[in-house]
Every structure is written in C-alpha cells, then in structure tokens.
Amino acid sequence: MSGAARSARPLRAASAGNGVLLILIALLIALTLGMAQLEPLFRALFPDLGNPLYARDSFLNLMLAHIGLVLVSSLISVTIGIAAGLFVTRPVGREFEPMVSSLAAIGQTFPPAAVLAIAVPLAGFGFTPTIIALSLYGLLPVIQNTIAGLGTVPQTTLEAARGNGMSRWQILRRVELPLAMRVIIAGIRVSVIINIGTATIGSTVGAKSLGTPLIAGLVGNNLAYVIQGALLVGLLAIVTDLLFERLERRYAFGV
C-alpha cells in the first residue's frame, strides 16, 4: 500500500534534497562537537582577540539546552494552539473564533524581549520566563494554521463522512485531522523555526542556550563568540526546517 502511495507523490524534490540534508546534519553535529578544533582558524581570523573560542561551557551542552528550550516551548504552543484551533472550529466554540484569533495575534505582536521583562518579576530568572515568552510567541502560527487547515477540508468530504455514519469524533480523527495535517504542520514549522531563533534572547535572563556565547560576544565585543553561536543557531534552524518540509510532504494527498 505504502509503495503505491509513495509513487503518487513527487519524489524528485525529496531525493534531490536528501543529500543536502545529510550533509547539513553532519555539519551541525561536527561543529557542535568539534568547535574547539577550529580554534586555530578563529585565532587567524581574529588575531586581536585574546580568547577567540567560547570555552565557558561546551557547545554540546549549549546545543542540548537550546533544543530543550525550543522543544518544551513548542510542545506548549502546539498543544494549546491545536486545542484552541479545534475548539473554535467546533459548533460549541465557533463564536470564540475572533477572540482567540486576536489574542494569538496580540501574543505575536508583543516583542519577546518585552514578554521576558514582564515574566522575570513573576517567574524569576532562567528557564521559566524564557519558556513563557517562547510559548506565547509561537502560539499564533499554530492556531492560525489549525483553523485554516480544518477549513480546507471539502464540504462534500465532510458530508460523505457524516452520511456514511461516522460520529463527530470519528470524523475529526479519521477525516478532518489527517486532511488538515499538512497545513497544521506548516504552522508548527513556522512556530518552531521562530522559536529556535528567539530562544537565544533567553540568555539575557539567564537561560542557558546557544544565545549564551552570542550575548557574551556582544557584551564583551568578541565577534568570534557571536559567529560561533550564530552559526550553530542558523544551522539548527535550517536542518529543522528541512526535516519539517519532509514531514509536511507526507501529508500531501494528491495536491
């Protein structure tokens, strides 16, 4: 079954991208584990700096902490976002749709730095305020795309599902969610990518992340630190984006 299914989908783009993806993943792992090996390079590039390699923590630790921040905050945004999107597309919650949409939009227009500033007095320094800021910031794309994705399911398909005797729950699980999944995943993709970038500012309130060398570099006027942090954040974002692209494609049904 899966063979026939796969042959129906555009394979060319996928196979062309596979090599690139593998190279980028290898590069990401190599740089995370072996940044120290590049010390001579950074020394050559920045001869004026006494300390051209960030060494207060290992890049592996920073990477894992960064991924942890993004994972936890994205899980929260996705859970709340999909739940809210589902709620406002059901008959009981339909009237709340404008309210939920604008709340999510407000969440996104708030600069994350401002959210951090508000969250710190409430939740202290470190992990928690960062998670609050990131979760709020990542909510909008998930909610919007959940609503949009469920809206793309054709009326005739829904009528057929009802007419064939599916219950509301069965229609949601077997028909609406699978058909909306591609658009929902696209929303999660945007949300996660935004959070990978935004998580760096968590370091300003003491959350460990790849933003730590970045901030340290900015404060201490050390461009090499900035490059080392930014390189890893950028690579992580690109790799994650490519992985999501693949995931999305699995849910393309004849489109």
Next chain:
Amino acid sequence: MIELQGLTKTYAGKNVVEDVSMTLETGEFGVLIGPSGCGKSTTLKMINRLVPLSGGRIILNGDDVTELPAEQLRRRIGYAIQSTGLFPHWSVARNIATVPQLLKWPKSRIDDRVDELMAMFHLDPAEFRHKYPHQLSGGQAQRVGVARALAADPEVLLMDEPFGAVDPITREALQAEMRRVHRQTGKTIVFVTHDMDEALQLATRIALLNGGRLVQYDRPIEMMVKPADDFVREFFGQADLGLKLLSRRWVHQYQRPPSLAHHATLPGLDHCWRLDDAGRPIVLEGARLDDQHRHTDVRAEWIATPEMSMKEALSRMVWYRVMVLPVVDGTGKLIGEVGMQGIMGIESDGGLHAGEPAS
C-alpha cells in the same frame, strides 16, 4: 421497504418540504425530481437525517427509525453524492471499506467484500485497490463512490445527484451500470436528479416535487400518459414525449430473429446478415436508405444490446443511416435484430393511439 410519512422541514418559519409521504417497496428504484429548490435534496437528506426532521416519520422495513441515533441509522443506509466525496487520503479499498470498518467487520470479510464490489463495478482490484482518489477518472471515482455506499449491504441506497458532475458520455455509461447493479442487487434506491432523461433511464417510480410538495408519485409511464396536472405535463415536456417513451423501452422488447437470407418482401427493407465463424455479424447486405443493395461493414457504433434503450437504438439508426441494427449477446454473437418498422410494432402499455384524444 421504506416509508416516508408526512416529512416536513421548516427553515426560518418557511416550509421547504411539506408533508411528503411516499412508500417505496423493496427493490424499487425511486427517483425524486423537480425544479431547483423544490426540496428534493432536502427530502433525501432527511431520510438519513443529515437534515434533521421538523416533522414526520421514517419507517425502514417496519422499524420507526426517526428516534434511532443518527449514526446507527446512516450505517444501515448507503449514501452516494455528487463529486463522490471520496476521502482523498484513503486508498480506493479503504474508501470502499468505510462503513464495514465502522461496523467493525473482521478484516478478511472486509477484504472479500471490497473485491466483490470492485468486480461488480468492473474495477480490477489489482490495479485499483491501492490507488488514491486523485488518480482516478471522474467515472471511476463515481463508481468507487457508489461501491462505498453499497459496501455494508445497506437496506436502502440514497444517491444525491451522483452523476451530476461527470461528462455526458461517462454519465450514460454510469446510468447503464446503475441499472445493471440495481438489477443484480435488488437494492431499494432513492435517487435525486433534476435531469428527466436520467430519471426515465433509471426509475421504477418517480416522485415529482414542486415548492416542497409531492405533486405526483407514480410509475414513469403513468406520469407521462396520465399527468396529475399541468405542472407535471409541462415538466415532462410534450414535444418529445414519444421519444421519452422510447427511453423507457428496451431493445429486448422489440427484438426479433435475425434475417440470415434475402427474401424480397418489402422493397427497401430486404436485408441479410453475414456472420463470421463465431456467429458475430460482420456485414449487412441491404437495409440502407441510400442504396438498398449496398453491403455495409458492421461497426461497433451501431451494434445494439438487449439492455439498450430503444431511444438509443433509434438514435443510432438515424445517425448511421441503417434501417436495422444487429442485437448481440455478451460474446458478440448475433442473437436478433431490431428495425425501424419494429419501433411502431409494440403496443405500449398506456401509450396513445393515433386519433385518440390526449386525455
């Protein structure tokens, strides 16, 4: 058997369907027809409660199903709609298996049933089982849609303009297939259309609705020859009633033994078939308006089958300018012929004779 008793639907204080009562015996093919907005589709959707009833009752094989949970009711009633409503993320096999899966049939029984239905609709399981709806032609998708509706062997099959979105040639093929499937399964069918030709092709009972009310419910021929009022008369159209009658006549009713030798009885009508070794007609000698001695190669385009409507047979005679068509069985063997003069030969049940006043 399905009985509708006083079915009523009210939207915003206005009755869009008003007191529709009709009984469809088991095995009948009932067609709901009428102008747009007459309530035919609403009536159909009340039968499986996609549209909630404002009033009235539905009796399915003796059970009052009006109070039954809607999902349970719908699993006893097949449902096929325009543009198929197939689930785009499911294979053909899984689409067909929708209701059996909801009813939790064992897997082997579902597989057998899917194969059986695909065979009934001439879809080769090896080729189509794993295809997805977007890989099907309109006609194939519509067949899958009907197969899905029949999957759990429902007591009644509802069809809401199922062939409305396909091209005319495919539609004719699907109609012929629907007639055959109806004959094979003996299903009770309720079918909505706005196309009178389609209704006449398929129906054993026609219900004509207008403004939410049932105007006349009768056998197709009765409706043509004994219209209840001017609306019915107008709806059926007067000018081509004769042709419409022919669309309810089948070649096997007019078929006679084939002429295999010349006998010059009637000028212009003398003809003779030449067959190949397998008994298939290959050449027609005579029976051409333009040249009565001409030999004509028999072409597939003007071969008739016993199940073909006489309207179609007549159309082929006119178009290909032959006075007589060969009638062949499933293997292509000549089993009879049907001719121009034969069209007038049968006493139509209820048809008028020349000179009789039209009621």
